[in-house]
Amino acid sequence: MSWFALTDSEWVALLLSLRIASVATLCSLPLAIITAMALARGRFPGKSLLNGIVHLPLVLPPVVTGFVLLVLFGRRGPIGAFLADHFGLIFSFRWTGAALACGVMGFPLMVRSIRLSIEAIDRGLEDAAATLGANPAWVFVTVTLPLMLPGVIAGAILGFAKAVGEFGATITFVSNIPGETQTLSAAIYTLTQVPGGDAGAFRLTIIAVVVSMVALLASEFAAHSINRRMRAA
């Protein structure tokens, strides 16, 4: 099994990928919930525009998304410069930038999944909670949020899987720096470009398949157990 032992640089790429995907998922999740709420429930001008913008990363070539991020969040980009000056938050050529790119790419998947589960909620239950004395914030926390949980979990896992596999936007935005921005996908790509790298590429590919499979199974399991609790057998 020695051929399966990961080299140090492969370990680094794997752990970095998991860290980037986790940060990307956790940071974008609250924003995805708010956006999904606005799209599912809100009535405001520019709703279809917001819907379009949210879904853009899904339909644009990833390279284009990466380039837009570079223009906006780069050291001299309008948002990037502001964040660097005021919060010391630098994205360009850092792992944080990779997390941003992964978060943006996974965002539409999360929003779609969460939005569907919000739209499936019987609003009558929220009315019932209100007549029992719960103010809108409590209604959200005790009724709406638990009922949309299957969608939130499914969305988070989809977003995580997408983040682990993200390639085009990340490499365009933050390049391919080993130990800083070289994720699993970028490492596989690099290995395929050098002679004798096939074995390493193969090892990482298997890991990518396992991570994705575990994520999918976890999402299925979570959705199933929540459904069983609510609809009960």
Place this chain on the structure above:
Amino acid sequence: MTLSFQAKQRLGVFELDAEFTAGPGVTALFGRSGSGKTSIIRLLAGLSRPAKGHILFDGDVLLDTEKGVFVPKHRRGFGYVFQDGRLFPHLTVEKNLRYGMWFAASQRKSTQFSQIVDLLGIDGLLQRRPANLSGGEKQRVAIGRALLAAPRLLLLDEPLSALDDPRKAEILPYLQALRDEMRIPIIYVTHAMAEIARLADRVIVLRDGKVGMSGDVDMLLNHPETVVEMDEGRDAGAFVEGMIADHDDRYGLTTVMLGSQRLFVAGTFPAETRMARFHISARDVMLATRRPEEISALNILEGRVESLRPTVPGVVDVQVNCGGALIISRLTQLSCENLALSPGKDVFAIIKSVSFAPL
């Protein structure tokens, strides 16, 4: 307790323009579907907002569109039992019941929890999830949940309409106990006469978004024609009231004195009940000109025809005075002519005991 309600609202072609007051006890809002009952109860609960209106509860202004007052639904302190129960599917029955207790201003004592759980007979269900409950059980839990939030007023929106007859019979005694023991004023929305007969103190009749008539339920006892007018549909009939004379446990029958005549009713009443009120559907009453013999029906009442009133072509509602109680029988024109019925004629009214049961 006094509640005064006045509102104007347009929803498409439907226009609500109603005004009424309600006091303690059970006030029934009666009307067919589309008459505006549910619109009114939603306005009371603050679930919708009218174009023009005014709601006052014990000196507390809940809605005044002219002054821009609108107390939101979670601050009205009105319990609401929905037609479909609306239990929270992600919580156990016990957590559903305790939900409103978190928010109730005056913390209810735990004795009250067990008292209400006992009253509704749901102590065996506490650890179950709503998905595992029958329709009747769900509705009882929903009533308990509304009660435990310590409401100032309880709004019941056709709580029995989603249930079949045996389930209705299962819940009705709990509603009667609730009325007699909890001393919370109740607004009860329904389109079933039998429920009004068993539960209501006052009735407000709605027709096309307007209040047709209103008054004590006694008004319906003394004026059967209003009952017919209230409900020209399948449910037309008469209200009667009588003293409970006897229970026969062996046959599950209750004897009720209707003036000088005895009436056998299938089913039993809570032990302390002395007067019983029923709705006798006109479709369940047959007439004969001679006393029938060897017939299964237990109730054969002597009476005299008061009036005949054609409803739809070929159908006549015959009003019969049975020792003071007015009963209505719905017959075909043909039967009427075969028996030569006319005001003043002596007849026998035949009513099957089971037609009172379970409501």
